[in-house]
Amino acid sequence: MHDESAIPAQRYQTLFQQAPVSIQILALDGRTLAVNKAWENLFQFHDDHPVKQMFLSGELNVLTDPELVASGVTAYLRRALDGESVEIPPIRFDVSRFDGAAQARWVKALAHPVKDEHGKVVEVMLMHDDITEQVEAQTELAQRLDREKRNSALLAKVAQASRTLNTALSSQQIAEALVEEVRAILEVRHAGVSLSEGSHLRQAVKAVSRAAGAAEPPPMRARLAVPLVDRKGNNIGLIEAWDKHQGEFSDEDEAILVQLASIASNGFENAGLYGSLQEQDRRKDEFLATLAHELRVPLAPIALAMDVLKTTGAGDLRVLKASEDIGRQVRHLGSLVDDLLDVSRVMRGQIQLERTRVEVEAIVADAVAQVRPLMEARGHALVVEQEAGNAAVIGDARRLVQVLVSLLDNAARYTPPGGRIVLSVTLKAPAVRIAVRDDGAGIEPRLLPHVFDLFSRGDHAPERIRGGLGIGLALVQNIVVLHGGTVAAHSQGPGKGSTFTVSLATVPV
Numbered sequence: 276m277h278d279e280s281a282i283p284a285q286r287y288q289t290l291f292q293q294a295p296v297s298i299q300i301l302a303l304d305g306r307t308l309a310v311n312k313a314w315e316n317l318f319q320f321h322d323d324h325p326v327k328q329m330f331l332s333g334e335l336n337v338l339t340d341p342e343l344v345a346s347g348v349t350a351y352l353r354r355a356l357d358g359e360s361v362e363i364p365p366i367r368f369d370v371s372r373f374d375g376a377a378q379a380r381w382v383k384a385l386a387h388p389v390k391d392e393h394g395k396v397v398e399v400m401l402m403h404d405d406i407t408e409q410v411e412a413q414t415e416l417a418q419r420l421d422r423e424k425r426n427s428a429l430l431a432k433v434a435q436a437s438r439t440l441n442t443a444l445s446s447q448q449i450a451e452a453l454v455e456e457v458r459a460i461l462e463v464r465h466a467g468v469s470l471s472e473g474s475h476l477r478q479a480v481k482a483v484s485r486a487a488g489a490a491e492p493p494p495m496r497a498r499l500a501v502p503l504v505d506r507k508g509n510n511i512g513l514i515e516a517w518d519k520h521q522g523e524f525s526d527e528d529e530a531i532l533v534q535l536a537s538i539a540s541n542g543f544e545n546a547g548l549y550g551s552l553q554e555q556d557r558r559k560d561e562f563l564a565t566l567a568h569e570l571r572v573p574l575a576p577i578a579l580a581m582d583v584l585k586t587t588g589a590g591d592l593r594v595l596k597a598s599e600d601i602g603r604q605v606r607h608l609g610s611l612v613d614d615l616l617d618v619s620r621v622m623r624g625q626i627q628l629e630r631t632r633v634e635v636e637a638i639v640a641d642a643v644a645q646v647r648p649l650m651e652a653r654g655h656a657l658v659v660e661q662e663a664g665n666a667a668v669i670g671d672a673r674r675l676v677q678v679l680v681s682l683l684d685n686a687a688r689y690t691p692p693g694g695r696i697v698l699s700v701t702l703k704a705p706a707v708r709i710a711v712r713d714d715g716a717g718i719e720p721r722l723l724p725h726v727f728d729l730f731s732r733g734d735h736a737p738e739r740i741r742g743g744l745g746i747g748l749a750l751v752q753n754i755v756v757l758h759g760g761t762v763a764a765h766s767q768g769p770g771k772g773s774t775f776t777v778s779l780a781t782v783p784v
Contacts, residue, residue, distance in 0.1 A: 291309070291311050292311050292312050293311075293312070294311055294313060295313060296313055296403070296404070297311070297313040297314040297316075297317040297318075297402065297403035297404075297405070298310070298313065298314060298400060298401070298402055298403075299314055299330075299400075299401040299402075300399070300400055300401070301337060301398060301400075301401055302398055303356060303396065303398065303399075304336075304338070305336040305337045305338030305339060306333040306336060307330040307331055307333070307337070308398065310327070310330065310331070314403065315327065317380070317382070318368070318380070337349065337352055338352065338353070346366050346367075346368075347366065348366060348384075351363045351386055352399065352401070354386075355386035355387065355399045356388065356396060356399060357388075357396070358388050358396050360385065360386070360388065361385070361386045362383070362384075362386075363385070363386060365381050365382065365383045365406055366381070366382060367379055368382060379407070380405060380407050381405070381406050381407045381409075381411075382403050382405055382406065382407075383404050384402060385402045385404075386399055386400075386401050387400045387401075432456075432459070432460045433460065433531065433534055433535065436452075436453075436456035436460065436535060436538070437538045439452050439456060440452055440453060440456070440538055440539055440542045441542060443542065443546065444546060444549055445546055445549075445550065446543050446546045446547065446550075448546075449539060449542045450468045450470065453466075453468050453539045454466040454467060454468055454514075456535065457514065457516050457532065457535060460531060460535070461499075461516050461519070461524075461528050461531065461532065462519065462520045462521070463516045463519045463520065464517075464518035464519075464520065465516070466514075466515065466516045467515045468512065468513070468514045468539070469512050469513055470503070470511055470543065471510070471511060471512055497517065497519070498515055498516070498517040499515065499516045499517070499524045499528060499532055500513055500514070500515045501513070501514050501515075501529070501533050501536040502514075502536070503539060503540045503543065504536075504537075504540055505540055505544050506540075506541070506544060511540065511544075512543070514532065514536050514539065574605060574608060574609055574612065577601070578605050581598050581601045581602050581605065584597070584598045614746050614747065614750065615746070617746075617750050618729065618746045618750055621749075621750060621753045626674075626753070626754070626757060628670065628671040628757055629672075629673075630670060631669070631670075631671075631672065632667050632668075632669060633667060633668055633669070633670050633671075633675060634666075635663055635666045635667060635668060635700060635707055635709070635779075636661060636663070636665070636666075636700075637672070638672055638676050639659065639679065639698065641676045642676050642679035642680045642683060643659060643683075643698065645680050646680055646683040646687065649684065650683075650687060650696065653687055653690075653692050653693075653694075654692045654693045655687055655690060655692070655693070655694050655695065656693075656696070657683075657696050657698065658696070658698070659697075659698045659699075659700075660697060660698070660699040660700065662699070662700060662701045662702065663701060663702040663707050666700075666702050666707045666781050667782050668758070668779045668780065668781055668782060669780075669782055670758045670779070674754050674757075674758075675754075675758070675779075677750075677754065678754050678755060678762075678777060679709065679711070679777075681748070681750065682711040682751060682777075683696065683698065685711075685747055685748065685775070686711050686712075686713040686773070686775075687713075689713065689716045689773070690713045690714065690715030690772075691715065691716075694713060694714050694715050695713070695714050696711065696712070696713045696714075697710075697712045697713075698710070698711055699712070702781070704781065705781055706760075706778045706781060707779055708776055708777070708778050709776070709777045709779075710774055710775065710776040710777075711774070711775045712772065712774040713772050713773055713774075714772040715772055715773065716769065716770065716773075717766045717767065717769045717770050718764065718766035718769075718773050719768065719769055723764060723766060726748055726764045727748050727749055727751070727752040727762070727764070728749065729746055729749040748764075748775075751775075751777075755777055755779070758779060759780060760777060760778050760779040761777070762775065762776065762777045762778075763775070763776050763778075
């Protein structure tokens with residue numbers, strides 16, 4: 276006969292051993308009473324494994340083992356022994372595999388007290404859950420996020436470096452900014468850049484940056500160097516970084532330096548082009564100044580010859596007419612030469628203003644008197660509207676008259692014969708506004724932002740009625756700005772006229 280009482284115990288043992296959850300039964304004194312197959316699989320302990328035998332023999336006691344005490348497991352187990360079900364947070368264990376290699380496992384557990392019919396704790400059931408894959412996945416994700424964060428920060432630094440380098444206008448400025456950016460981004464104590472000149476390796480531009488307190492010369496440690504290459508593939512220099520604060524240079528460091536070298540190379544090229552343009556602009560200004568002076572030289576003898584011709588041919592109408600024509604052209608040429616001289620002075624910052632108190636009404640009257648013959652010759656109606664009372668400004672009277680004459684002359688040239696031109700003066704404290712409005716050719720929207728550019732001339736006037744060199748409005752703007760004022764242009768389009776408004780700060784009456 277079979278012992279029927281043994282069957283439940285066998286069933287319990289079978290369920291215990293086949294349970295998918297790792298189970299470890301602990302006695303009240305901390306000894307391990309039993310473990311199941313899932314426990315052996317979790318910790319990679321076979322039947323004869325010495326560590327398993329240490330657990331089962333009591334040699335390795337969960338309440339006294341130093342490593343388990345240090346890990347914090349013991350504190351949770353004592354609470355379970357006191358009758359409390361306790362969740363043990365994830366703990367890292369280094370266990371030995373069959374081949375003896377170390378393996379890290381992350382395990383969380385539930386410690387559940389087992390009680391008798393009187394409610395007394397007789398043992399503790401410790402159920403483990405292997406979460407190694409979860410922890411490794413979370414760790415990998417955290418590391419990836421950390422790398423992404425670092426990469427994002429580096430990209431932000433590289434972008435800021437790009438902005439810094441692109442604002443520099445000379446090769447020396449770029450070189451000095453570059454070494455500072457390289458040292459900061461790559462976290463090195465030293466960075467240097469050198470540029471070659473032409474086909475020679477002679478250093479035309481050189482810059483070095485070192486951290487405060489860094490040794491000079493630096494210790495012999497690994498260096499990272501990247502060539503500077505222009506858009507045509509020519510080697511124009513070298514950028515170096517050495518003496519890294521921590522560790523050695525990485526592939527990431529090299530990639531960053533290559534990117535900075537590319538940005539800097541473009542900057543060096545652009546700086547060269549900018550320098551070339553500056554030199555060309557300087558030569559142009561010198562040419563304009565020289566041209567103006569050279570043109571003025573023959574004007575005096577031509578004017579003298581005209582006076583002689585007028586005197587000697589007083590009785591000949593043809594001679595008189597020719598003399599008047601010559602005089603008119605000489606005056607026009609003189610006006611152009613004066614404009615050339617003025618623009619050359621403006622470009623070189625050589626215009627000097629005589630700052631005195633100037634009555635607005637006086638400069639308006641003077642300007643109207645100068646342009647009246649031109650207005651009458653073209654049959655224009657010039658209307659002056661004065662609503663500024665005794666308004667006055669601080670400035671150069673001659674230059675302010677020049678501004679109004681230029682604006683009125685411009686209106687006359689771009690308005691067909693018989694047009695209407697209005698010069699209005701209004702006071703809107705603390706400024707006076709002087710506007711010149713015409714019903715002439717107007718300005719195309721695409722040209723409106725450029726009307727004050729040097730040498731800018733509209734191409735919409737009928738039969739090319741305008742003349743000049745395209746420098747009058749540029750001079751107007753420069754003179755007004757020198758007076759601390761503003762000038763603006765407005766037009767609703769071709770054929771709808773134009774309005775130019777000058778605004779100047781007034782002074783108390």
